[in-house]
Amino acid sequence: MEMNIETNRGPELFPRKVWEPANAEEAMMIKRQYGDNAVFVAGGTLLRTQWESGIVNRHEHFIRLDTIADLCGIGESDQHIEIGALTRLRECGTDATIAHHGATLYESCRHIAAPSIRNQATIGGNISSAVGDAIPALLVHNASLRWVDIGSEVTTIEQDLVDWLETVKSGRKSSTAVLLAIRLEKQTSSLTTEATEQSVDHQQEITFFRKIGRREAFTPSLVTVAFRAKIDPLGYFSQVRIAAGGGSGIAMRLLTCEQLLEGHRYHAEMITSLAMLASEEFVTYSDPFASEQYRKQTAGNLLAAGLWETIHAQIERR
Numbered sequence: 383m384e385m386n387i388e389t390n391r392g393p394e395l396f397p398r399k400v401w402e403p404a405n406a407e408e409a410m411m412i413k414r415q416y417g418d419n420a421v422f423v424a425g426g427t428l429l430r431t432q433w434e435s436g437i438v439n440r441h442e443h444f445i446r447l448d449t450i451a452d453l454c455g456i457g458e459s460d461q462h463i464e465i466g467a468l469t470r471l472r473e474c475g476t477d478a479t480i481a482h483h484g485a486t487l488y489e490s491c492r493h494i495a496a497p498s499i500r501n502q503a504t505i506g507g508n509i510s511s512a513v514g515d516a517i518p519a520l521l522v523h524n525a526s527l528r529w530v531d532i533g534s535e536v537t538t539i540e541q542d543l544v545d546w547l548e549t550v551k552s553g554r555k556s557s558t559a560v561l562l563a564i565r566l567e568k569q570t571s572s573l574t575t576e577a578t579e580q581s582v583d584h585q586q587e588i589t590f591f592r593k594i595g596r597r598e599a600f601t602p603s604l605v606t607v608a609f610r611a612k613i614d615p616l617g618y619f620s621q622v623r624i625a626a627g628g629g630s631g632i633a634m635r636l637l638t639c640e641q642l643l644e645g646h647r648y649h650a651e652m653i654t655s656l657a658m659l660a661s662e663e664f665v666t667y668s669d670p671f672a673s674e675q676y677r678k679q680t681a682g683n684l685l686a687a688g689l690w691e692t693i694h695a696q697i698e699r700r
């Protein structure tokens with residue numbers, strides 16, 4: 383049963399009520415009852431900045447999710463790893479299983495905000511915001527999300543991240559759903575990141591994550607890109623996944639860029655083509671800090687530089 387704590391603060395201060403649900407069903411019922419006056423709070427790090435800058439209203443009801451058991455932690459089965467939505471970014475950026483099976487997610491979590499924020503911020507909050515830097519990284523790992531929602535009855539939904547982002551874009555995102563967990567495909571063979579190199583089936587996985595911000599670590603990014611592919615000893619790419627996002631834009635897979643590489647052999651001109659194609663394909667926006675054109679070009683340059691550096695680091699290690 384939920385507990386309702388009344389605070390003794392003046393009318394201009396907040397919160398007025400903090401709810402501590404024992405499970406996701408209770409959390410959703412409180413949200414359904416108070417609608418836009420209530421908000422789910424995980425680590426509270428993004429909400430804090432939104433309240434301070436006036437981007438969102440100062441809600442009357444806070445619904446804590448960290449009081450719900452079983453939403454934290456990292457588990458694995460034969461084919462997947464599963465990350466509880468309330469798992470802190472610090473844990474995602476230090477966990478050996480994620481480093482091995484979700485290399486770009488691991489990297490992205492190490493580059494979100496400062497360590498003090500990562501101790502509090504959750505992976506679920508990063509995703510639910512729809513603009514978190516972990517999203518492009520999760521896109522290249524074919525991530526899916528497990529939600530629980532309440533309509534006429536309580537329903538658990540497993541949804542590809544890509545499909546959920548579409549619901550965000552089209553304004554169909556549920557306001558009562560609670561994100562329970564994130565699921566990533568497990569590595570089936572060897573992994574090669576900028577840091578490690580192993581080969582089991584003669585194909586190696588190469589991954590990278592790059593991010594440009596206005597100030598190192600302390601503000602949301604301007605542009606974020608993630609890359610994951612396999613490459614064989616002759617330099618042919620397969621299973622290419624490329625994504626870009628950043629700022630308040632919705633992250634996307636760059637499918638045309640993926641096709642440029644898929645099944646083709648690496649050659650130096652590919653780098654220039656990738657930069658040009660990515661800047662054409664990436665759908666983004668202008669704001670007072672950066673123009674749309676700047677963001678597009680930056681995405682192209684980050685991908686081109688990342689691919690060049692990763693491939694050449696691999697060649698040097700041979």
Ligand SMILES: Cc1cc2nc3c(=O)[nH]c(=O)nc-3n(C[C@H](O)[C@H](O)[C@H](O)COP(=O)(O)OP(=O)(O)OC[C@H]3O[C@@H](n4cnc5c(N)ncnc54)[C@H](O)[C@@H]3O)c2cc1C
Binds near residue numbers: 421507600
């Ligand atoms: C100084 C500073 C720097 C930052 N830098 C970055 C950065 O570089 N990159 C970046 O991506 N972010 C950055 N952030 C934003 C933020 O820290 C992260 O996005 C963080 O992961 C959000 O997680 P949280 O648990 O704090 O979310 P909260 O603030 O608690 O929630 C964020 C949103 O998600 C909803 N929500 C949270 N959990 C769930 C759930 N399980 N189910 C349904 N809805 C949920 C909340 O209702 C809210 O709308 C920064 C924040 C600060 C303060």
